[in-house]
Amino acid sequence: MELRTIGCVELNSIAVGMHAADEMLKAASVELVMARPTCPGRYIVVVTGDTGAVQSSVQVGCEIGADMVVDSFTIPSVHRDVIPALSGTSSLVKVNALGVIETCTAASCILAADAAAKAGQVHLIEIRMASGLAGKAFVVMTGDVGSVKASVDAGVHGVGDGGPVLSHVVIPSPSEALKAQLF
Structure with missing residues (x-):
C-alpha cells in the first residue's frame, strides 16, 4: 500500500475511539493504517486514501469523538519514512x-x-x-x-x-x- 494522504484522530476514550474508527471507515473510501489504544487510556486512528476521502473520514471521527478528541490532522502528501x-x-x-x-x-x-x-x-x-x-x-x-x-x-x-x-x-x-x- 503506497500512502500519500493520511489522517489521524486521537481520542481520550478507548470506547469512543473504537466507535469513531468504525464510523471513519464507513464514512469514506479509506484504508485503516492503525487503530489501537495508547497510554494513558487514549485511542488513535490513522487512515489513508484519497485526500478528499481522508478529510471526510477525519471529520466524521472528530464529530463522533466530540469533546473526547485530543488531536487530529490530515497530511495530503505524507513523507515515505x-x-x-x-x-x-x-x-x-x-x-x-x-x-x-x-x-x-x-x-x-x-x-x-x-x-x-x-x-x-x-x-x-x-x-x-x-x-x-x-x-x-x-x-x-x-x-x-x-x-x-x-x-x-x-x-x-x-x-x-x-x-x-x-x-x-x-x-x-x-x-x-x-x-x-x-x-
Missing part, C-alpha cells in the same frame, strides 16, 4: 547525528515527524507513540548535523496548533552505546 518509523519497520542506517522531538500527543508527533523528514536529508528511525509514555510521543531521526538541526527545527514548527512540543534536542555525535539502544 513516516509509516515505517511509526510501525517499527525502518531500515537500519548508519547513525550520525541524532535528533529527537518529544510531544504531548501522538498525533502531533506524526506531524512533527512528517515536517522534519520533508525539511532535510534525514532518516526517521522511530516514532514512538504513547505506549508506556503517559500519552507523550517522540520521533528519533539521524543524518548529518546540519540536516538534523534543520529537520528538528522544522518538526517543532510543523506541529502547528497541535499538542505542544515538550522538548527537542540534537546530539551531534552520539556514543556507540546509545546508538546500540536505538535498534
Whole structure:
C-alpha cells in the first residue's frame, strides 16, 4: 500500500475511539493504517486514501469523538519514512547525528515527524507513540548535523496548533552505546 494522504484522530476514550474508527471507515473510501489504544487510556486512528476521502473520514471521527478528541490532522502528501518509523519497520542506517522531538500527543508527533523528514536529508528511525509514555510521543531521526538541526527545527514548527512540543534536542555525535539502544 503506497500512502500519500493520511489522517489521524486521537481520542481520550478507548470506547469512543473504537466507535469513531468504525464510523471513519464507513464514512469514506479509506484504508485503516492503525487503530489501537495508547497510554494513558487514549485511542488513535490513522487512515489513508484519497485526500478528499481522508478529510471526510477525519471529520466524521472528530464529530463522533466530540469533546473526547485530543488531536487530529490530515497530511495530503505524507513523507515515505513516516509509516515505517511509526510501525517499527525502518531500515537500519548508519547513525550520525541524532535528533529527537518529544510531544504531548501522538498525533502531533506524526506531524512533527512528517515536517522534519520533508525539511532535510534525514532518516526517521522511530516514532514512538504513547505506549508506556503517559500519552507523550517522540520521533528519533539521524543524518548529518546540519540536516538534523534543520529537520528538528522544522518538526517543532510543523506541529502547528497541535499538542505542544515538550522538548527537542540534537546530539551531534552520539556514543556507540546509545546508538546500540536505538535498534
